[in-house]
Amino acid sequence: MIDIEQVRKVALLARLKLTDAEEQQFTEQLSSILDYVQQLDELNTENVEPTTRAIELSNITRQDDLKPFEDRESILDIAPDREDDFFKVPKILGS
Amino acid sequence: MTAAAPAKTEYEAVIGLEIHCQLSTNTKIFTSSSAEFGADPNTHIDPITVGMPGVLPVLNEKVLEYAVKAGLALNCQIAPYSKFDRKQYFYPDLPKNYQISQFDLPIAEHGWINIELVDKKSGTVERKKIGITRLHMEEDAGKLVHAGSDNLAGSTYSLVDYSRAGVPLIEIVSEPDLRTGKEAAEYAQEVRRVVRYLGVGDGNMQEGSLRCDVNISIRPKGQEAFGTKVEIKNMNSFSAIQKAIDYEIERQTEAVESGDEEIVQETRLWDESTQVTKSMRSKEGSSDYRYFPEPDLPPIEVSKKQLESWQSELPELPANKRDRYEKELGLSAYDTRVLTDDRSIADYFERTIATGADAKTSANWVMGDIAGYLNAEKLAIGDIGLTPEGLGEMVNLITAGTISNKIGKDLLPTLLKDGGSPKAIVEEKGLVQISDPAAIEALIDEVIAANPDELAKYRAGKKKLQGFFVGKVMKQSGGRADPKLTNQLLGKKLNG
Numbered sequence: 139m140i141d142i143e144q145v146r147k148v149a150l151l152a153r154l155k156l157t158d159a160e161e162q163q164f165t166e167q168l169s170s171i172l173d174y175v176q177q178l179d180e181l182n183t184e185n186v187e188p189t190t191r192a193i194e195l196s197n198i199t200r201q202d203d204l205k206p207f208e209d210r211e212s213i214l215d216i217a218p219d220r221e222d223d224f225f226k227v228p229k230i231l232g233s
Numbered sequence: 234m235t236a237a238a239p240a241k242t243e244y245e246a247v248i249g250l251e252i253h254c255q256l257s258t259n260t261k262i263f264t265s266s267s268a269e270f271g272a273d274p275n276t277h278i279d280p281i282t283v284g285m286p287g288v289l290p291v292l293n294e295k296v297l298e299y300a301v302k303a304g305l306a307l308n309c310q311i312a313p314y315s316k317f318d319r320k321q322y323f324y325p326d327l328p329k330n331y332q333i334s335q336f337d338l339p340i341a342e343h344g345w346i347n348i349e350l351v352d353k354k355s356g357t358v359e360r361k362k363i364g365i366t367r368l369h370m371e372e373d374a375g376k377l378v379h380a381g382s383d384n385l386a387g388s389t390y391s392l393v394d395y396s397r398a399g400v401p402l403i404e405i406v407s408e409p410d411l412r413t414g415k416e417a418a419e420y421a422q423e424v425r426r427v428v429r430y431l432g433v434g435d436g437n438m439q440e441g442s443l444r445c446d447v448n449i450s451i452r453p454k455g456q457e458a459f460g461t462k463v464e465i466k467n468m469n470s471f472s473a474i475q476k477a478i479d480y481e482i483e484r485q486t487e488a489v490e491s492g493d494e495e496i497v498q499e500t501r502l503w504d505e506s507t508q509v510t511k512s513m514r515s516k517e518g519s520s521d522y523r524y525f526p527e528p529d530l531p532p533i534e535v536s537k538k539q540l541e542s543w544q545s546e547l548p549e550l551p552a553n554k555r556d557r558y559e560k561e562l563g564l565s566a567y568d569t570r571v572l573t574d575d576r577s578i579a580d581y582f583e584r585t586i587a588t589g590a591d592a593k594t595s596a597n598w599v600m601g602d603i604a605g606y607l608n609a610e611k612l613a614i615g616d617i618g619l620t621p622e623g624l625g626e627m628v629n630l631i632t633a634g635t636i637s638n639k640i641g642k643d644l645l646p647t648l649l650k651d652g653g654s655p656k657a658i659v660e661e662k663g664l665v666q667i668s669d670p671a672a673i674e675a676l677i678d679e680v681i682a683a684n685p686d687e688l689a690k691y692r693a694g695k696k697k698l699q700g701f702f703v704g705k706v707m708k709q710s711g712g713r714a715d716p717k718l719t720n721q722l723l724g725k726k727l728n729g
Contacts, residue, residue: 151521153323190316190338195531199294202258205265207279214275223274224378224392227325 140169243454244489246482247462248411248447249366252424253402254434255373255442256299262372262401263290263333263530270440274394282399284329290529292317296401297340299433300370301535301543303403304341306427306550307365314534315340317370317527325393326374334404336524339369340533346427347552348419351566358566363420364408373400403434409448409459414478418471421445426551430576438469445474450496451485460485460496465510467502477503481510554579562592571600578604581614581621588625595628602642606649618652619645627655639712640664668715670722673706676714677726680705691727699723 145165149156156164207213219226261268264281281288304311318336344365349358375398379388405424411417425436425443436443445468450460465481468474481501488494501510549557551573558569573579578599585595603624607614627644630636636644636659644655644664659665667673680702681688691698699720706719 147521151321151523190526190532192528193531196534198291198531199297200265200291202260202293202295203265204259204267206277207264207266210275210278213278213280213283213285221380221392223276224394225275225325227391227393229388229390230325230377230379 140165140172242490244451244482244486245454246412246449246451246478246485247409247459248413248417248449248478249409250405250407250411250417250421251446251448252405252407252421253373253444253446254303254405254424254428254436256296256401256403257432257434257442258293258295258299258401260293261399262293262296262370264399266399268400270397270442272396274392275396277396278398282328282395290333292530292533293401296370297533297535298543299401299431300340300368300403301540302431302547303405303428303433304344304368305540305544306431306547307341307344307346307368307405307424309341309344309365309368311341311535311540312338312533314338314532316532317530318524319527320371320522320524322522324374325391326377326398328375328395328398332372332374333527333530334371334524335369338532339367340535341368342366344368346420346423348416348423349555349566349570350415350419351570356565356567361410361416363410363416366406366408368403368405371402371404373397373402414475414482417447417478418475421474422471423551426574430548430550438471441469447474447478447481449478449481449485451482451489460489461498463496463498463510464500465503466500467504469505473503473505476508477510480508484510548576551576551579558592562586564592564596568593568596568600571604572596575614577614581624584621585625585628588622588629590625590628591632594632595624598624598628598641602645603649606645617649619648620652623648623652623655630655630659634668634715635659635665637666637712637714637716639707639716640666643712664711664713666715667710667713668718670718673710673714673719673722674726676706676709677702677719677723680709681726688727699727702727 142161142165145156145161145168149161149164214220214223214225217225255268255270258268260266261277261282264279266277266279266282269277281290301311315335315338317333319331320334320336321331323330345362346365348361348363350361351358375393375395378392378394380390380392407420411420421443428434428436428443434442438444447465447468448462449465450462452458452460463481463485465477468477480503485496488496500513502513503510554573555566555569558564558572559566564572572582582595582599585599586592603614603617603619606612606617627636627641627648631638631641636655640659641655644658647653647658648655667676684702684705687698687701691702702723703716703719706714706723707716
């Protein structure tokens, strides 16, 4: 179960502005998802190590070789706003 | 009747440091873009750096190697199984809205280093073991430029440069074992020495490749529980770390004693211009990072074989060098610290004494005239003409009495600039020390004959004039007369 206060907190952390109706709606929907997933709690996992990967794979690394990306303009171009070679963002509020 | 004043409560500070250190790799932690410092804005960006959908970050093997080596050098246990996590927060310098970091399974934990606190007056050294909680790998964020004002509050918009985003960092978290600003600054310097010795980072604080955050609280001495802790940021030198901590200890102590101000858990910024810490607006409610395992990066399992191989590549570390120089070479704690502060200087010194040159004399040359020259000319030890073998040769000439110390000093400027063999120069220019008593006596006779007035004054009791005569004889000999012998012989002649 999740209550409306938790929904508000998650919305704040995700920087989402929800209407009263949406808060209600998401409380119900998120609760229903969590309830569904909660069925897993029925399993006894006492002696099971937590897993951090879905496939058995580790130590994937690459060599420290320089391969610059050639088209940085394409990245700057798709930014909502730019000033010369900078990305431009709105005034950052303190809190 | 005098009433005893109530005993004043004594406070102590509890300090822990978080050090972020950039690793000196060619490329970023998860992409093959350059990790170079100081590039033009957004030069080193790519789809992974800015977090485009569908990209796949892949760990730079050098980052892992450097982090493990730093962990080993800091006496940590290297995790047999480690992983990356996403730390979520919103700030424009973070292109993906999460930072790839390590949360509960860092690459290294449970380490320690010894720091040395030298009392300048007495020369005594106090050693203290500082625990290291953990060391983990993470990516750096970008850089913000606040437009329209010199600070965040007054700016109308901000500009973002993501060239630095994704540059590899290690974060080293200490135990709260530090008690004073001096200890904290010394600890940070020792960590930097280690990082530099390993060659895994340059530790440059001005360029931000070494950054220090301080956690500090105070409590009455003897109390177990910690006080409310405050975080201080924005110190860009070791002396700023020390000053910020000393200021904060004073501020918190006053607040507790007067009861006027409550200490709140917050982040404060050190202001270098006014030498005070200032409260940042609190980020209430936003410091819930909701870490979860990074699904794009498989875990890391460092094999025993790999670990042994990296361990075998570690150089002798500064603490071991200090210990060895004191015990085996008989150098003072002060000398050992100066010589081992920079690995290239320590290497130079070691190659010098490998020629059989006396350690203390060699140390004096390296720390005195040579260090002075490096400072004045803004050079590194590798830039000078004088090789360590050359210096060794010169020190040997001096200790063997072939040349005087004075001749050594005269030769130095040429050697520093152009190099060459001191022995060959000495022979070529005829600078060999005059140690033949007869030759020196002849010089003395000349000098005495040329200065009858001074001789009369000397014999009338003005004994200080011996120095005058020594100077004249040295000059007459072109600096080559053995000063000790000259003094002895001169004494006899003057009194004779």
